[in-house]
Amino acid sequence: MSDADVIIVGGGPAGVAAAVELRRQGVGRVVLLEREAQLGGATRHCSHSPFGMLDFHRVYFGAAYGKRLEAEAARAGVEVRTGHSVVRLIAGGRVELATPHGVETLQARRLLIATGARETPRAARLISGDRPIGVVTTGALQSYVAFHGLMPFRRPLIVGSELVSLSAVLTCLSHGARPVAMIEPGPHPLAPAPLMWFPRAMGIPFHCGAELLDIHGASRVEDVTLRLRDGTLHKLACDGVLLTGRFTPESALLLQSAIGVDPFSAGPAIDPYGRTADPHLFAAGNLLRAVETAGWSFREGRAVGRAIAEDLARDADAGLDGDALLPVTFDPPVKLVVPGLIRRGNRAAPAFPNFQLRFARQARGRLSLVLDGREMWAQEKTWRPERRIALPIPSAAQTADRVHIGFEERT
Ligand SMILES: Cc1cc2nc3c(=O)[nH]c(=O)nc-3n(C[C@H](O)[C@H](O)[C@H](O)COP(=O)(O)OP(=O)(O)OC[C@H]3O[C@@H](n4cnc5c(N)ncnc54)[C@H](O)[C@@H]3O)c2cc1C
Numbered sequence: 001m002s003d004a005d006v007i008i009v010g011g012g013p014a015g016v017a018a019a020v021e022l023r024r025q026g027v028g029r030v031v032l033l034e035r036e037a038q039l040g041g042a043t044r045h046c047s048h049s050p051f052g053m054l055d056f057h058r059v060y061f062g063a064a065y066g067k068r069l070e071a072e073a074a075r076a077g078v079e080v081r082t083g084h085s086v087v088r089l090i091a092g093g094r095v096e097l098a099t100p101h102g103v104e105t106l107q108a109r110r111l112l113i114a115t116g117a118r119e120t121p122r123a124a125r126l127i128s129g130d131r132p133i134g135v136v137t138t139g140a141l142q143s144y145v146a147f148h149g150l151m152p153f154r155r156p157l158i159v160g161s162e163l164v165s166l167s168a169v170l171t172c173l174s175h176g177a178r179p180v181a182m183i184e185p186g187p188h189p190l191a192p193a194p195l196m197w198f199p200r201a202m203g204i205p206f207h208c209g210a211e212l213l214d215i216h217g218a219s220r221v222e223d224v225t226l227r228l229r230d231g232t233l234h235k236l237a238c239d240g241v242l243l244t245g246r247f248t249p250e251s252a253l254l255l256q257s258a259i260g261v262d263p264f265s266a267g268p269a270i271d272p273y274g275r276t277a278d279p280h281l282f283a284a285g286n287l288l289r290a291v292e293t294a295g296w297s298f299r300e301g302r303a304v305g306r307a308i309a310e311d312l313a314r315d316a317d318a319g320l321d322g323d324a325l326l327p328v329t330f331d332p333p334v335k336l337v338v339p340g341l342i343r344r345g346n347r348a349a350p351a352f353p354n355f356q357l358r359f360a361r362q363a364r365g366r367l368s369l370v371l372d373g374r375e376m377w378a379q380e381k382t383w384r385p386e387r388r389i390a391l392p393i394p395s396a397a398q399t400a401d402r403v404h405i406g407f408e409e410r411t
Contacts, residue, residue, distance in 0.1 A: 004031040004079070006308055007095060007108035009086045009253070012041020013294045014285025014301030015114035016069040016078075017055070021305030023076040027312060030078050031106070033097060035085035039073060040066020041116050042286075043294050045142040048170050054295040063146065065294065089113070089257040093280035110308050112282045113253065113268070114301060117290035119164070120246035129214030134221040134240035138168040141242060151175045153240025157224055158182040158204075159212050161189040161196065162245035162386060164291070169199055172242070180238045183210035183226060188362060190245070190386045215241055247290030265289050265336040269327070271343040272350035272393055273311070274304035277325060282308055289338045289356055292388070303351035310348040328355065330405035334367075335360035335385075337405055342397055354390035355405065359383045365409040367391075371400040380410070 005027050008015045011034030019032045038044060043051055046062025053059055056068060073080050081099070088096035093108045119137040134153050136144070144150040154177050158168055161184035172179050182199045187209055189196040199206050209229030216223050221241060226234045249267035254260060259276050262269040267288045274282045284304040285297040292300075326342040338356045355369070362385055368378035369391050376394050383389065397403050 001107070002093070002109050003106045004029045004108045005312060006030050006110045006112060007093075007106055008032045008112045008114060009089075009095065010034065010041065010114035010116060010285070010287075011036070011039035011069075011073075011080070011082070012114060012116050012285060013043065013055070013065075013069065013298035014116075014287075014304075015041070015112070016073050017298040017301035018112050018114065018284055018305030018308070019078040020072050020076040021302045022309050023078055025306060025309035025313075027309050031108070032073060032078050032080045033084045033086055033095070034080070034082045037082050038066060039070045039080065039082070042139060043069075045139065045146040046167065047142065047146055047174070048167060051294050055298040086253060089253050089259070089281065091258055091278055091280075108280075109312060110280055110282060112274075112284060112304065112308060113287060114283065114285040114297075115250040115253065115287050116297075117247040117249050117286035119243065120248055122241075122243060124248075125243065125246070127212055127215060129225075130217050132215065132217035132219055132221045134217075135215060136240070136242060138164050138171070138242065138244045141168065142171055145171060145175050151177055153177060153221070153238075153242075155180045155238050156240035156242045157212070157236060157238045158199075158242045158244060160184065160244035160246065161186075161191055161206075161208075162247075162291075163191045163195065164247075165244040166191055166195055166198055168242050168244045169202065169204065173202065177240075179204050179242070180236060181205045181207065183212065184208045185211045186361075186385065188384065190384075192387070212241070245291075247286070249287045249290050251287065262336070262340050265338055265340065267338075269340040270338065270352075271325070271341045272339045272352040272397075273307040273343070273348070274300075274339075274351045275307075275311075275343065277341070279323070284351075289336060289358070300351070307348060307351040314348065326401070326403060328403045328405065330357075331407040333360045333363050333409075334358070334405055334407055339393075342400070342403055344398065350393065352393065354392055357389040357391065357405065359385050359387070359389070361385050363407070363409050364411075365407055368406045368408075369394075370402075370404045370406050371396055372402050 044066040051065035366380040
């Protein structure tokens with residue numbers, strides 16, 4: 001006996017979109033579990049726009065977008081339980097959760113995990129030096145500002161050049177802080193032009209090929225040592241360090257479960273329906289592949305919600321344990337591929353029409369999709385790290401014995 005048809009873990013854009021779609025498709029009992037007090041996920045603390053353009057055809061600031069997600073979930077009849085933290089995934093559609101009233105176990109016919117991604121904090125970046133206060137990620141900074149009205153520094157150094165780094169610049173400038181510089185360890189900015197011109201246009205010096213070596217300060221940050229592109233060491237006075245980007249999937253629940261994570265994406269391996277190797281467990285959103293926009297995560301959640309509804313309608317609780325799963329292989333410097341599995345025998349329209357790829361570094365060369373030795377798609381150009389790359393998944397992939405994404409580098 002199930003407590004719900006579908007239980008969703010995580011109330012960000014992906015989880016809410018899936019929940020609403022499941023209800024729209026006529027699924028009876030959809031329970032959404034969120035550990036925070038509100039829905040919205042990482043968008044809640046973003047005091048800037050744009051959110052919602054492709055999903056609601058309106059431009060929202062982050063907090064207002066979160067409220068819209070809450071309203072959509074309520075209107076669709078999703079059973080929302082905030083303040084509920086899932087602490088264990090159990091095979092066969094069971095979860096253990098910490099609730100305001102103690103620990104509970106719930107059983108669902110299908111589970112969807114959409115726990116998002118987080119930026120890499122200082123400890124995981126192995127930055128040496130003192131341990132003063134004022135070293136934060138963009139997410140933490142935006143939470144301080146949005147929920148507590150606190151700005152932890154006035155003259156921070158910003159590390160990173162992804163899109164979120166520009167969000168960090170905006171937050172600083174709009175809340176009385178002026179970054180002393182922005183650095184990117186790689187040879188090129190990670191965010192595309194013309195967006196990447198924004199810091200310089202604001203008078204913030206920007207250095208590529210620059211590395212943060214250590215941080216100094218007794219209680220507050222006083223200065224940092226940088227290694228610049230030409231190898232020289234440079235001491236820079238600042239009162240904080242803002243570590244941006246280098247997102248990693250929020251996979252703690254999976255690491256403790258039998259499913260584990262894909263070694264390349266650090267999120268769960270899924271098939272084109274969003275289903276993991278456990279036939280009861282699906283996944284969507286930034287957990288799969290840090291990191292995408294809110295609109296992308298929303299649309300992905302909606303598509304996986306539809307796939308789950310079709311799965312329930314088709315053969316209810318019939319097991320898929322016997323299905324053959326084929327891993328998608330790829331050549332370096334491709335860093336990750338999502339979906340990373342092909343499952344034979346699924347019949348409904350897939351939730352993922354494309355393989356999503358990321359490169360680990362900039363490389364010029366020919367990228368191709370090869371099924372059983374036959375090339376189905378190819379393109380040659382310069383591929384940049386962390387940029388979105390989408391390759392259509394041909395229907396023949398479902399019956400192939402080898403699905404490979406090849407790369408021949410041109411020097
Ligand atoms: C600083 C910052 C700025 C950004 N700016 C923009 C922008 O301007 N435009 C844009 O489109 N996108 C922006 N993004 C990206 C956008 O926020 C994400 O793409 C989107 O929120 C991802 O949605 P998601 O549902 O996959 O995950 P999330 O939004 O991360 O939601 C995951 C949810 O799961 C919950 N959760 C995690 N573990 C558990 C558990 N064990 N039990 C219960 N609940 C759990 C979390 O509390 C969270 O609410 C920004 C992100 C950041 C961090």
